[in-house]
Amino acid sequence: MDISSQVxxxxxxxxxxxxxxxxxxxxxxxxxxxxxxxxxxxxxxxIATAFVVGVILVIQAxxxxxxxxxxxxxxxxxxxxxxxxxxxxxxxxxxxxxxxAFTTAxxxxxxxxxxxxxxxxxxxxxxxxxxVPRFLAMVISLTALTMIGNAVALVSASxxxxxxxxxxxxxxxxxxxxxxxxxxxxxxxxxxxxxxxIIAVNSCFFGLGxxxxxxxxGVSVNKTVVSSAVAIFVVDFFSTFVLG
Amino acid sequence: xxxxLDIHVGxxxxxxxxxxxxxxxxxxxxxxxxxxxCGKSTMCRVIAGLVQPDAGxxxxxxxxxxxxxxxxxxxxxxxxxVQFQNDALFEHITVLENVEYPLKRLxxxxxxxxxxxxxxxxxxxxxxxxxxxxxxxxSGGQRxxxxxxxACITRPGLLICDEPTAGLDPQTSRTxxxxxxxxxxxxxxxxxxxxxxxxGLVSISNRIALVWSGKVIEEDSTTVFRQSERKEVQxxxxxxxxxxxxxAWD
Numbered sequence: 010m011d012i013s014s015q016v017x018x019x020x021x022x023x024x025x026x027x028x029x030x031x032x033x034x035x036x037x038x039x040x041x042x043x044x045x046x047x048x049x050x051x052x053x054x055x056i057a058t059a060f061v062v063g064v065i066l067v068i069q070a071x072x073x074x075x076x077x078x079x080x081x082x083x084x085x086x087x088x089x090x091x092x093x094x095x096x097x098x099x100x101x102x103x104x105x106x107x108x109x110a111f112t113t114a115x116x117x118x119x120x121x122x123x124x125x126x127x128x129x130x131x132x133x134x135x136x137x138x139x140x141v142p143r144f145l146a147m148v149i150s151l152t153a154l155t156m157i158g159n160a161v162a163l164v165s166a167s168x169x170x171x172x173x174x175x176x177x178x179x180x181x182x183x184x185x186x187x188x189x190x191x192x193x194x195x196x197x198x199x200x201x202x203x204x205x206x207i208i209a210v211n212s213c214f215f216g217l218g219x220x221x222x223x224x225x226x227g228v229s230v231n232k233t234v235v236s237s238a239v240a241i242f243v244v245d246f247f248s249t250f251v252l253g
Numbered sequence: 254x255x256x257x258l259d260i261h262v263g264x265x266x267x268x269x270x271x272x273x274x275x276x277x278x279x280x281x282x283x284x285x286x287x288x289x290x291c292g293k294s295t296m297c298r299v300i301a302g303l304v305q306p307d308a309g310x311x312x313x314x315x316x317x318x319x320x321x322x323x324x325x326x327x328x329x330x331x332x333x334x335v336q337f338q339n340d341a342l343f344e345h346i347t348v349l350e351n352v353e354y355p356l357k358r359l360x361x362x363x364x365x366x367x368x369x370x371x372x373x374x375x376x377x378x379x380x381x382x383x384x385x386x387x388x389x390x391x392s393g394g395q396r397x398x399x400x401x402x403x404a405c406i407t408r409p410g411l412l413i414c415d416e417p418t419a420g421l422d423p424q425t426s427r428t429x430x431x432x433x434x435x436x437x438x439x440x441x442x443x444x445x446x447x448x449x450x451x452x453g454l455v456s457i458s459n460r461i462a463l464v465w466s467g468k469v470i471e472e473d474s475t476t477v478f479r480q481s482e483r484k485e486v487q488x489x490x491x492x493x494x495x496x497x498x499x500x501a502w503d
Contacts, residue, residue, distance in 0.1 A: 126303050127341035130334070131355050132327035 015236065019214045025136050026144050026210070035141035043142050047108045048150030052157070058103050059158035062095055063087070063165030071174055083176045084185035087166040092189070092197045096159040098245055101204035104151050105237040109212040112143055113233040116216025117226040125217065135217065144209040151205035152198060159197060196252050203248060207240045254279050255300055255411070255443070260309035262295055262467075269295040270306065271467030277460075279410075282437050282444040284458035284475075286451055286489065292467040293447045294338060297415050300445065301335050302326050314410065331359055334404035336414040340396045342388040342403075348375065349384035352402045359407055374402045378432055394425035401429065405436050412436065414446045418453065426450050430457050451490070455479075463489060 029035060066087050074083050116139060119125050125135050163185070170176040215229040215236075255277040262270040270292045277283050287293050298304040299311055302318050311318040316329040334355075342351050352371040356362055362370070375381060378398040388396060397417055405412055414433055418426035430450065434457040437444045448454045455461060455475050462472040463486055471478060471486050478486065 121339075123337040123339045123341040124343060126298075126301075127335070127337060127343075129303055130301055130330055131358050132330045133358055134323075134327070 015214075015232075018218065019210050022136075022140070022214045022217075023206075023210050026141055029134075029137050029141050030145075034137050035145070036138045037142075039138060040142035040145055043146035044150060047143075047146045048153060051104065051107055051150065051154060054107060055100055055103060055154045055158050056161050058100060059096065059161040060165045062099055062158075063091065063162035063167075064169045066090060066095065066162070067166045067169040067173060075174065080174055080176050081180055082184050082188075083170050083174065084167070084181035084183070085188040087170070087181075088163055088185040088189055089193065091162045091166070092159050092193050094245075094249075096162055097155050097197055097200040097204060098241060100155050100158045101151060101201065101208065101241050102238060104147075104154065104205070105208045105212075105234060105241070108147060108150070109208040109233050109237050110230050112147075112209075112212040113216040113219075113230045114226055116213060117219035117229045120217055120219045121222050121225060140213045140217070143213060144206065147209040147212075148202050148205035151208070152201045155197065155201035192253065196248070199252060200245065200248050203244050204241050207244060208237050211237045211240065254312070254314065255445075256310070256312040257296070257299065258310040258312075260296075260299060260306045260311065262292075262299065262304060262306050268467050270299070273309075273464070273468050275462065275469045275472060277443060277445070279443050280441055281460055282434065282446065282458050283472075284454035284461045285445060285447045285464060286449075286454065286461060287464035288489070291464045293464050294415050296464060296469075297335070297413050297445060297447060300411075301333055301413055302330050331407070332410045334407060334409035334412045336397070336400045336404040336412075336417055338416045338419060340388070340400040342396060342399055344388050347385050347387060348380065348391070348399050351388065351399055352406055355403060355407045370406060371402075374406045375399075377436075378402045379428075394421050394429065397421065397425075397429055398432070401432060401436070405440065405442075408440050408442070410442050412440075412442050412444045414444070414448075416447050416449070418448050418450045423450075427453050430454065433457065465489075 067083070070083065070086055074080055074086065125139070128135050128138060167178050167181045170181050171178055212233045215233045219225045219229040221228070255275065257273055257275040260270050260273045261268065273292065273296060275296070285293050285296070295304060299306055300313060302313070306319065313329055314332060316325060318326060318329070321329070343354065349368070349371055352374055353367050356367045356370060372384065375384060378401055380395060380398055380402065383391065383395065388399065391399065401414070401417065404414070417429050417433065421429065430446070430448070430453045433444060433446055436442070446454060446458070458475055460473060461475050461478040462469050465485050471481050471483055473481070479490070481487070
């Protein structure tokens with residue numbers, strides 16, 4: 010399958026999802042299950058990732074902040090980079106690896122074992138039953154997890170700044186809140202929602218398009234992870250460019 | 254009643270069905286035979302509304318699958334039960350929940366009634382006591398029986414069984430085919446069975462269709478089918494090594 014047919018197929022799937030969202034026609038039970046497994050069960054790994062991101066950020070920034078005597082601006086620097094860029098992108102990549110890959114494997118297995126056809130034979134629309142709940146759950150989960158992750162990353166950056174650079178937490182947080190704009194938060198939320206939608210559409214598209222038995226499932230998972238990562242970076246560029 | 258008229262289906266340059274036509278009357282148990290890759294499963298998927306043909310007309314119970322909208326297709330599919338080649342059981346739920354699933358989705362019955370019907374249907378296929386097992390704890394033959402129970406629990410007007418005996422030992426294979434014949438006898442539904450167990454299939458079918466290179470080249474009552482002089486029929490029956498002497502056809 011070449012890139013154009015993949016993009017075209019994913020666009021058609023996105024359209025079918027949107028058609029079923031207005032008005033909402035999807036399985037609420039499946040949505041609740043997905044929200045639990047994708048959101049709640051991803052919380053610990055996302056917090057761990059965010060904590061490390063905050064720590065690394067301060068270690069990397071230390072050299073430059075110290076060189077230019079900008080210790081009082083550490084909070085703003087860490088917050089700016091975390092909220093606008095690193096938080097949404099790194100957490101989306103982590104989410105893609107955990108949830109996107111799992112979703113493709115799950116739907117791919119259902120497809121090659123004819124379970125999806127079984128649903129269609131029961132007059133159950135696979136898009137409404139399988140895809141839309143996963144789409145919504147991924148968008149909501151990743152947005153919420155990114156906000157939590159951003160907060161965790163900033164807390165860990167604040168603690169590390171205090172230990173490494175002797176920047177007390179009051180200085181850290183006051184510089185962050187004095188410079189941070191509502192637009193930065195809006196950008197972060199928008200990006201994470203877009204990334205969630207990308208991961209959802211990709212993982213469902215490749216999952217439902219799986220063929221060739223068990224090896225085919227592996228191929229689909231690989232395609233999902235690679236294409237989601239590429240799409241995340243492309244959309245990150247355009248969203249940063251457009252939304253500032 | 255099923256009518257397939259000049260059906261063409263292709264997969265990436267390969268023609269799975271090449272001008273296939275078939276007429277099946279209500280209440281018939283049609284055995285479908287043919288060499289591997291000849292289009293038997295694709296034909297079943299077309300009849301179940303799972304594959305849209307590239308050309309030709311598909312009528313199932315007077316609904317034209319080529320021209321009907323999604324809701325009309327879904328409505329028609331509610332009267333079709335399909336037992337898939339790979340069983341297609343939902344692995345994360347129990348045997349009982351698998352069998353209850355169609356009733357939960359397609360009917361307004363209460364939970365108690367659904368469970369009673371599912372237990373009764375599982376008993377019909379000889380799986381009493383297996384209700385709370387997960388499908389991955391069952392043997393191949395038991396999985397087929399669960400799939401059969403799930404396909405027929407709604408008492409569909411049309412039951413399609415795609416290779417229900419594949420990979421099973423002869424005794425289990427015969428048991429499954431006898432169960433299918435029993436279901437048809439009880440429910441009076443139309444049944445299409447694809448199977449490589451030609452002897453077993455012939456013993457339960459009213460009619461036999463031979464699919465060859467994407468076409469139905471012979472379709473007749475079992476007695477007439479046996480006497481066909483078409484060389485493909487004779488070749489296929491010879492390959493199946495049928496015990497013609499003393500063979501009970503009907």
